Amino acid sequence: MSKYEITIDPSLCSGYGACVDAARDLFRLDKGGVATVVVTHTDDPAALDAADACPMGAIFVQEVRAA
Numbered sequence: 001m002s003k004y005e006i007t008i009d010p011s012l013c014s015g016y017g018a019c020v021d022a023a024r025d026l027f028r029l030d031k032g033g034v035a036t037v038v039v040t041h042t043d044d045p046a047a048l049d050a051a052d053a054c055p056m057g058a059i060f061v062q063e064v065r066a067a
């Protein structure tokens with residue numbers, strides 16, 4: 001099964017939360033309004049939706065092979 005590894009570049013994040021709206025289980029905003037990843041590895045394809053939704057291109061999703 002495919003898995004996805006999610007990373008965020010916080011220096012690019014503008015904090016509007018589109019990623020949280022797209023994948024509530026995978027992202028949250030910290031107290032400073034910067035997105036953080038709840039889980040770095042998932043098989044939830046919503047990770048890809050969140051990356052597409054990010055207006056800043058701050059989310060990177062890499063497909064990795066499950067061990």
Ligand code: SF4
Nearest residue numbers: 013014015017019054
């Ligand atoms: S969608 Fe992108 S810019 Fe917006 S909060 Fe998420 S990571 Fe930050």
